Amino acid sequence: MMMKNVEEKDSAFRINLVTIEGSGSFPCPKCGMTISPEDETEENYKVKDTKVVNEELVELVIACGKCGRTIKITGFQ
Numbered sequence: 001m002m003m004k005n006v007e008e009k010d011s012a013f014r015i016n017l018v019t020i021e022g023s024g025s026f027p028c029p030k031c032g033m034t035i036s037p038e039d040e041t042e043e044n045y046k047v048k049d050t051k052v053v054n055e056e057l058v059e060l061v062i063a064c065g066k067c068g069r070t071i072k073i074t075g076f077q
């Protein structure tokens, strides 16, 4: 049983990939457009910032390509 664990913090919407089933895509919290972190074409989102620890990506800050909502993604494996 997987549950989405999303909460509002700061000005950014946070989402943990560990809590997402399947391909890791999720709907934008503002406009509902499907955003897939696996899609690196930046057509559905723009990367604003990345946080790397020990050469591993731990946090990705993106902006929705449609409405511009800031979303922080964590839980990379």
Ligand SMILES: [Zn+2]
Pocket: 028, 029, 030, 031, 032, 033, 064, 065, 066, 067, 068, 069
């Ligand atoms: Zn959006």
